[in-house]
Amino acid sequence: MEIIKSIAEMQKKSDSLRQQGKRIGVVPTMGYLHAGHTSLIANARDRADVVVTTIFVNPAQFGPGEDFERYPRDFEHDRSEAANAGSDMIFSPDVREMYPESFGTYVEVEDVSKILEGKFRPTHFRGVTTVVMKLLNITKPHVGVFGQKDAQQAFLIQKMVQELNLDLSVVVAPIVREPDGLAMSSRNVYLSPSERERATALYRSLALVEELIRNGERSVTTLRAAMEQRLASAQPKQVDYIAFVRPDVFQEIERIEPPSVLVALAARFGSTRLIDNVLITVPS
Amino acid sequence: MEIIKSIAEMQKKSDSLRQQGKRIGVVPTMGYLHAGHTSLIANARDRADVVVTTIFVNPAQFGPGEDFERYPRDFEHDRSEAANAGSDMIFSPDVREMYPESFGTYVEVEDVSKILEGKFRPTHFRGVTTVVMKLLNITKPHVGVFGQKDAQQAFLIQKMVQELNLDLSVVVAPIVREPDGLAMSSRNVYLSPSERERATALYRSLALVEELIRNGERSVTTLRAAMEQRLASAQPKQVDYIAFVRPDVFQEIERIEPPSVLVALAARFGSTRLIDNVLITVPS
Numbered sequence: 001m002e003i004i005k006s007i008a009e010m011q012k013k014s015d016s017l018r019q020q021g022k023r024i025g026v027v028p029t030m031g032y033l034h035a036g037h038t039s040l041i042a043n044a045r046d047r048a049d050v051v052v053t054t055i056f057v058n059p060a061q062f063g064p065g066e067d068f069e070r071y072p073r074d075f076e077h078d079r080s081e082a083a084n085a086g087s088d089m090i091f092s093p094d095v096r097e098m099y100p101e102s103f104g105t106y107v108e109v110e111d112v113s114k115i116l117e118g119k120f121r122p123t124h125f126r127g128v129t130t131v132v133m134k135l136l137n138i139t140k141p142h143v144g145v146f147g148q149k150d151a152q153q154a155f156l157i158q159k160m161v162q163e164l165n166l167d168l169s170v171v172v173a174p175i176v177r178e179p180d181g182l183a184m185s186s187r188n189v190y191l192s193p194s195e196r197e198r199a200t201a202l203y204r205s206l207a208l209v210e211e212l213i214r215n216g217e218r219s220v221t222t223l224r225a226a227m228e229q230r231l232a233s234a235q236p237k238q239v240d241y242i243a244f245v246r247p248d249v250f251q252e253i254e255r256i257e258p259p260s261v262l263v264a265l266a267a268r269f270g271s272t273r274l275i276d277n278v279l280i281t282v283p284s
Numbered sequence: 285m286e287i288i289k290s291i292a293e294m295q296k297k298s299d300s301l302r303q304q305g306k307r308i309g310v311v312p313t314m315g316y317l318h319a320g321h322t323s324l325i326a327n328a329r330d331r332a333d334v335v336v337t338t339i340f341v342n343p344a345q346f347g348p349g350e351d352f353e354r355y356p357r358d359f360e361h362d363r364s365e366a367a368n369a370g371s372d373m374i375f376s377p378d379v380r381e382m383y384p385e386s387f388g389t390y391v392e393v394e395d396v397s398k399i400l401e402g403k404f405r406p407t408h409f410r411g412v413t414t415v416v417m418k419l420l421n422i423t424k425p426h427v428g429v430f431g432q433k434d435a436q437q438a439f440l441i442q443k444m445v446q447e448l449n450l451d452l453s454v455v456v457a458p459i460v461r462e463p464d465g466l467a468m469s470s471r472n473v474y475l476s477p478s479e480r481e482r483a484t485a486l487y488r489s490l491a492l493v494e495e496l497i498r499n500g501e502r503s504v505t506t507l508r509a510a511m512e513q514r515l516a517s518a519q520p521k522q523v524d525y526i527a528f529v530r531p532d533v534f535q536e537i538e539r540i541e542p543p544s545v546l547v548a549l550a551a552r553f554g555s556t557r558l559i560d561n562v563l564i565t566v567p568s
Contacts, residue, residue, distance in 0.1 A: 011451045019303060102533075104395055105413075105447035110388035129389075130448075137449040163389035164414075165421040167295045249386075 001083045003090050007098075007138050010091050014052075014140035022049040026141035027087070028132060031055040032072040036147055036176040036184035038085035043173045044145045045086035052139050053078075053087040059095060061127030072189050091139060098134065107133045107164070109156045112250045116264060117152050117275070120240050128153055129160050136166055143169045149183055151264055151277045155250045175277075177203065183276045195269040201234030202267060205242075206278040209263050213280050218256045220244045223263075231267060240266035240273070247279060258284035285367045287374050291382075291422050294375050298336075298424035306333040310425035311371070312416060315339040316356040320431055320460040320468035322369035327457045328429045329370035336423050337362075337371040343379060345411030356473055375423060382418065391417045391448070393440045396534045400548060401436050401559070404524050412437055413444050420450055427453045433467055435548055435561045439534045459560075461487065467560045479553040485518030486551060489526075490562040493547050497564050502540040504528045507547075515551060524550035524557070531563060542568035 004010045017024055025048025027040045037053075044051045055078055062068035075092070082090055106126050112118075113125035136144060144161075146154045154172045161170050176184045181203030182196070191199055205227040212223055224242050231239055245262040246253050253261065264277035288294045301308055309332025311324045321337075328335045339362055346352035359376070366374055390410050396402075397409035420428060428445075430438045438456045445454050460468045465487030466480075475483055489511040496507055508526050515523055529546040530537050537545065548561035 007449055011449075015451070019305065021303065100447075103447055105391065105393045105444050107389065107391050107448070110390070112388075134447075134449045137451060140451070160389050163384075163387055164391070165291055165295075165418045167299070167421065167424070 001079060001090065002088065003079070003092065005092055005094060007093055010052075010093075010138050011140065013089075014138075017050055018140060023143070024048055024139065024141040025051045025143045025145060026054060026135070026139045027051065027145050028054045028056075028135050030057045030071065030186065031078045031092075032074055032186040032189075033078045033081040033085075034176075034184045034186060034188075036149060038081055039176050040145045040147055040173050041082060041085035041087050043171060044143065047143045047145075047169075047171065048141070050089065051087045052089045052091055052141065053082045054135050054139065055082075055090055055092040056098065056131070056135070058127060058131040059099065060130055061124050063121050063123055066121070067187075067190075072186055091135075093138075098131070106130045107160060109159050109163075112152065112159070113156055115152075115250075115252070116241055116243050116245075117266065120266065125153065125156055129156055132157055133160065133164070133166075136161075136168065141168050143171060145171045145173055147175065148172050148277070148279070149175045149185070150275070151245075151262055151279075152250065155247075181207070183274075185274060187272055187274065190272040191269060195272065198234040198236070199269050199274060201231050201236070202265060202274060202276040205230040205265070206263060206276060210278055210280050213256055213261070213282060220254055220256065223256070227263075227265070231265075234269075236267040236269055238268045240268070256282055258282045285363060285374065286372065287363070287376065289376055289378060291377055294336075294377075294422050295424065297373075298422075301334055302424060307427070308332055308423065308425040309335045309427045309429065310338060310419070310423045311335065311429050312338045312340075312419050314341045314355065314470065315362045315376075316358055316470040316473075317362045317365040317369075318460075318468045318470060318472075320433060322365055323460050324429045324431055324457050325366060325369035325371050327455060328427065331427045331429075331453075331455065332425070334373065335371045336373045336375055336425065337366045338419050338423065339366075339374055339376040340382065340415070340419070342411060342415040343383065344414055345408050347405050347407055350405070351471075351474075356470055375419075377422075382415070390414045391444060393443050393447075396436065396443070397440055399436075399534075399536070400525055400527050400529075401550065404550065409437065409440055413440055416441055417444065417448070417450075420445075420452065425452050427455060429455045429457055431459065432456050432561070432563070433459045433469070434559070435529075435546055435563075436534065439531075465491070467558075469558065471556055471558065474556040475553060479556065482518040482520070483553050483558055485515050485520070486549060486558060486560040489514040489549070490547060490560060494562055494564050497540055497545070497566060504538055504540065507540070511547075511549070515549075520551040520553055522552045524552070540566055542566045 025044035107129040309328035
């Protein structure tokens, strides 16, 4: 497992791999790797000759008062997890090399970056698209693998890659869940035992909506009310949103229509903010 | 001379050239090539194995009421000028392929994009940095050559390339002038004979300020007044700005200091808006 910290060295490495005709896959992460991340690495492993996992807790995507400082970090754990999953390389740059003091260039996707997560975290997606642009320019992959867990992020990255003509394929890989349904997240470590137990209501409310849609319910009002009720029983501190989204344009809808709907939500348990979603096929 | 219109075809071509170990140079232009452009092409010719000239009148950098529609275009002229200057290829994409209807991803450099030109053309630089990012991702050059004529643009492109980690060298090449000093510009064709004659005052005011600084004048107030007087004699319709700028950070200064100052101006003659600048060494 090769560890690269320097931007110039990573670019040189990627150039040399490309010149040898090797196919490069990249999995951008903020570290503290769990089974969700390792599934992305395994996915990239199937698509590329050389897999680069990037580990960088990106300050630009945290707002004031968010958890940048306390975000969990464990490089030795990440190194072995990435290696076991099939990563050939870790790129793990220094914050000051990524963001020198005078830094002020941002990539922003209009409209979709301002709704749902963007409403609660106003500069979050600007930070995400900017760092992903940087990481892609540094690692120069043929394919990048991202997680469906961050559905809105995955949409924005695909839109950015397409509209700014980055020459790579973007793959969005499925959510990995704990046995009780809780979506894997580095932030799950923040949860107290009681919060951890109650947090399963996120998945249970998504499973419920999936069942109701399968049984023919098409009213977003009805479906949202059913989800709210299911969530309320778990006493979250706050439900930020429950959204019904047309996946191809990432716009909220009023009525469920074929071919599919993405149901996404965000809720807080104690000081921990969790997100989850499910993509549901809607028969015509 | 190879002409490529398709984005995917250009990317494939550049990939194949890179795999062959060829060094790619790109000169992004809006066409209607003059001696300023051909000097950039010749510059790239010295630095690369394959020179790509891009010709694209970029709607995103024109504001409402600006001259996008009437901007001069002459592809056959451009083809022969580019070939004579040593270009191997022209990349000339379609507006609809560059900006599909749902387009909404922008690259923006904060602060410096809002002063001087940015004050008079509020979305101009966002359009410039976005299209340059796209063109660089499409042509995949090792070196990009830009003109000092658009000094603020050149600064912003260098900052963008550095901060978003695009792996290429940016070269900024000197202004080319008509025998009477007027800076070459595709927009000079708009000038009436009288306006063309009076427009030489731009260069004459820059030559004056250079002389005054060489003779020891250090007060920006005094220097600006002298330039205003020189310009006034040519009866421009309007002087948008006369700016004294520290070149390394592109910030306006109050007093001339070593090692150098950039003096930049914009003025209108009739309906034509012209810009010019000079980089002056300041002895310590």
